[in-house]
Amino acid sequence: MTNGPVVWRAEHHEADAVGELMIAFRNHLKVDWPSDNAFLAGVDRLIEDPNTAFLLAAPDADSPPMGVAQVRFRFGVWWASEDCLLEDLFVHAGARGKGLGRALVEAVIGLARERGSRRVELDANEDNATALALYRSFGFDAQDDRYGGRNLFWRLHLDPS
Numbered sequence: 748m749t750n751g752p753v754v755w756r757a758e759h760h761e762a763d764a765v766g767e768l769m770i771a772f773r774n775h776l777k778v779d780w781p782s783d784n785a786f787l788a789g790v791d792r793l794i795e796d797p798n799t800a801f802l803l804a805a806p807d808a809d810s811p812p813m814g815v816a817q818v819r820f821r822f823g824v825w826w827a828s829e830d831c832l833l834e835d836l837f838v839h840a841g842a843r844g845k846g847l848g849r850a851l852v853e854a855v856i857g858l859a860r861e862r863g864s865r866r867v868e869l870d871a872n873e874d875n876a877t878a879l880a881l882y883r884s885f886g887f888d889a890q891d892d893r894y895g896g897r898n899l900f901w902r903l904h905l906d907p908s
Contacts, residue, residue: 752850753808756858757801759794761812765801766790768815772837793817802854804838804847813842816851820862831859833869836878848881856885870900 757765766787773779773786781789793799798821804814817835822828833855838847859867869887871878890897 750807752804752806752814752846754802754804754850754854757794757803757815759791761801761803762791762794763787764803764812765794765815768803768812768837768839769817769835771839772815772835775837775840800858802851802858804851804854806842806845806847814838814847814851816855818855818858820859820864823866826865828863828865829859831855831862831864831867833867836869843877848878849884852881852885868900 766783766789769786769790770783773781790801794801798819800818800820802816802818803812804816805812815835815837816833819832819834820829821832823830833852836848836851836855838851856867867887869882871882873879
């Protein structure tokens with residue numbers, strides 16, 4: 748029996764559990780799109796992709812998953828290696844404070860190292876003090892100014908047409 752959080756890479760038969768956690772994350776953010784079906788179909792599509800990993804976390808070995816991390820890998824020419832993007836990390840409110848977020852980030856970093864990644868990237872809302880403190884505790888820094896200025900994470904959202 749394991750004491751404390753357990754983390755594992757989700758397999759195809761766990762796609763529904765991953766999808767439900769991603770839907771809970773969407774609901775936590777108070778948005779209503781993508782639909783439940785779109786989330787479930789997206790997870791089902793990505794869970795077999797070798798450049799995507801969904802990690803699940805539970806408070807202990809006898810509990811269901813209460814946390815999820817979506818991780819994507821892509822080759823980056825500036826580092827001559829894969830980049831790791833921690834795209835999403837979510838822990839159910841009732842399971843917060845039990846170390847699941849920390850265990851998920853540790854697992855993401857471990858997976859990135861296993862794949863030979865030279866950096867892990869993520870974005871977090873500036874008002875999410877808990878997440879920012881967690882990421883800072885691992886050494887993540889939004890103030891990377893090695894090229895003479897602060898790096899900013901920007902997005903352009905394109906409307907489907």
